[in-house]
Amino acid sequence: MTQRFAIGPRETASLDTAGLREHFLIETLFAPGEIRLTYTHYDRMMVGGVQPAGSAVALPCPESLKARFFLERRELGALNVGGPGQIVVDGTVFELGHQDCLYVGRGAADVQFRSADPAHPAKFYLLSAPAHAAHPTTRRTQAEATPVEMGAAETANRRTIYKYIYAEGLQSCQLVMGLTQLQPGSVWNTMPAHTHDRRMEAYLYFNLPPGQRVLHLLGEPQDTRPLWVSNEQAILSPPWSIHTGCGTSAYAFIWGMAGENREYTDMDAVPLDTLR
C-alpha cells in the first residue's frame, strides 16, 4: 500500500510537473491478479483497484490500519469498469456487470473479488473511507443509477451522470460515488469548475480510446495546474482544489468523495472568468 500525505495550496503551487504527479496522480490501479491500494491523508480516503485473474483476490488488511480486518472501521465502494465479476462478502455473492457498483458496509470481515472470465477480467475501482456505523452491503447496477443529462454540445460538455452512493441512493457514512460518461464529441468535464472544501474528491479516468489523453486541471481556482492523465489512471483532488478536465476525445470517469456530507449538489461553482 502506498501513502499520500495531504499538502496545501502553497506547497502545491511550488511543485514542478514531476512533483505534481507524485502528489496527485495514481498511475497504476489495475494489474492482473493484484490489488493496489493508496492511503491518502485527504479525509483518510483509500483509492485502489483490483483486477482478479484466474483465482479470487482478497481484500487485505494492511498492517498500518491497525485493524483486525480491512472494514473493521471502514466502508467500501467498488465500481466495476471491466468485464463481469463477483464480489463475495462474508460468503454472500454479488454479481457485478460492467459499471455496476457495490457498497460494502463496516464490519464485513471477508471480501473476495473474482472475474467471471479471466480473459475479459473484472476491474473493480475501490474507494474506502472511515465509517462510524454499519450500513447494509447493497448493490446498485448502472441501470438503477438514474442517469442525468448535463451540459451541451455547443460547450463540448454533454455528459451523462450516474449516481450510485449518495444521500438519495445507496446509504453510507461518508462515501459518495458515481460515474460520468462524456457523449461523443464532448470533451470537458465539470465545467464550470467547482470546489467543495468540505469534501475531498478522487477521479478515475477510463473508457479513453487508445492514444487519447485527458488534461486534468487542479489547484486553487486562481492558481491552476495541468496534469496529463492516461486511461485508467486516478487523480486526487484536495478539498480546496478544483477538479476538471478536457480530453482529446470523449471518455468516462468515476468520481468519489468523503467528508462532511453526502449531498451531490454541495458544490461552490467558480465563475469561468475568474479562473487563472
Ligand SMILES: O=C[C@H](O)[C@@H](O)CC(=O)C(=O)O
Ligand atoms: O462534486 C461532484 C463531482 O466533481 C462530479 O460529480 C462532477 C461531474 O461528474 C461532472 O460534472 O461531470
Ligand SMILES: [Zn+2]
Ligand atoms: Zn466535485
